[in-house]
Amino acid sequence: MSRRNNLRSVLAHACLRHVAPARFSVASCGVPGLLAPIHPAAARVLADARIALPPPPQHDWRAFLRAGAPRVDIVILLDPLADVDVPRWPGQPDTALWSYPDLGARGDALAPAEVWQLLHSLRRRLEILANLPMRGVDRAELRSDLRDIAHSW
Numbered sequence: 001m002s003r004r005n006n007l008r009s010v011l012a013h014a015c016l017r018h019v020a021p022a023r024f025s026v027a028s029c030g031v032p033g034l035l036a037p038i039h040p041a042a043a044r045v046l047a048d049a050r051i052a053l054p055p056p057p058q059h060d061w062r063a064f065l066r067a068g069a070p071r072v073d074i075v076i077l078l079d080p081l082a083d084v085d086v087p088r089w090p091g092q093p094d095t096a097l098w099s100y101p102d103l104g105a106r107g108d109a110l111a112p113a114e115v116w117q118l119l120h121s122l123r124r125r126l127e128i129l130a131n132l133p134m135r136g137v138d139r140a141e142l143r144s145d146l147r148d149i150a151h152s153w
Contacts, residue, residue, distance in 0.1 A: 001084070002079040005030030005058050007039040007104030007115070009078055011056040012122050019123065020130035025070065032060040039104045045115045053095050074146065093141065094147035098125060101114050101124060 001007040005028055013028035024150055030036075046053055064072055065087060075095040077086065079102060089095075100118060102137065103110055128149050 001029050001061065001075060001076050002100075003031045003081060003102070004036040004104060005032050005060070006036040008100050008118065008122075009040050009117050010042045010054060011046065011115075012076070012078060012126065014051050015119065015123050016126045016130070017054065018051045021126050023130055027059065027064070027070070027072075028054060029059040032062055035060055036053060036104070039110075040108065041103075041110045041112065041115045045112065045119055049119060056113045057129070071133055072085060072105075076146070094143045094146055096143075096150060098122075098150045108121045128152060 009028035009030065013026050016026045016108055029069060032136070038053065043053060058084045061099055069090075071091055072089055072093045073091075073095050075086075077095065078100050079099060080099045081102075086095075100121070101117060102116055115129060129146070134142070
């Protein structure tokens with residue numbers, strides 16, 4: 001989750017679907033009222049990396065609070081400012097903050113190398129996540145591992 005759900009969370013969403021397609025059901029979301037169209041740099045870098053864009057629609061976090069919404073087990077915040085706005089998630093999923101700068105706020109004045117570096121960092125972290133044991137593990141250990149991944153490059 002990031003505030004606008006247009007660059008960081010789009011990259012993370014697409015990347016996790018790419019590295020672990022059968023392991024996770026992935027969704028991304030942003031803060032209500034702040035959603036923006038997918039940033040062109042995100043679309044360009046994902047296309048160059050041969051990673052599919054996430055399927056539409058983009059969501060704000062209210063979509064996951066409604067009755068009948070899919071169950072959320074893990075919430076990864078990519079924006080420390082989003083933490084202020086985040087609701088109490090149903091089912092108390094494990095959460096972690098993997099803070100990344102808001103490159104999308106710069107509009108089109110964004111160097112492609114910065115977006116590639118962001119994608120590379122997200123991919124490394126998401127590959128670690130994809131290789132964590134999820135079943136038969138103490139939930140506190142899993143929560144700790146999720147938070148520790150934020151400190152890996």
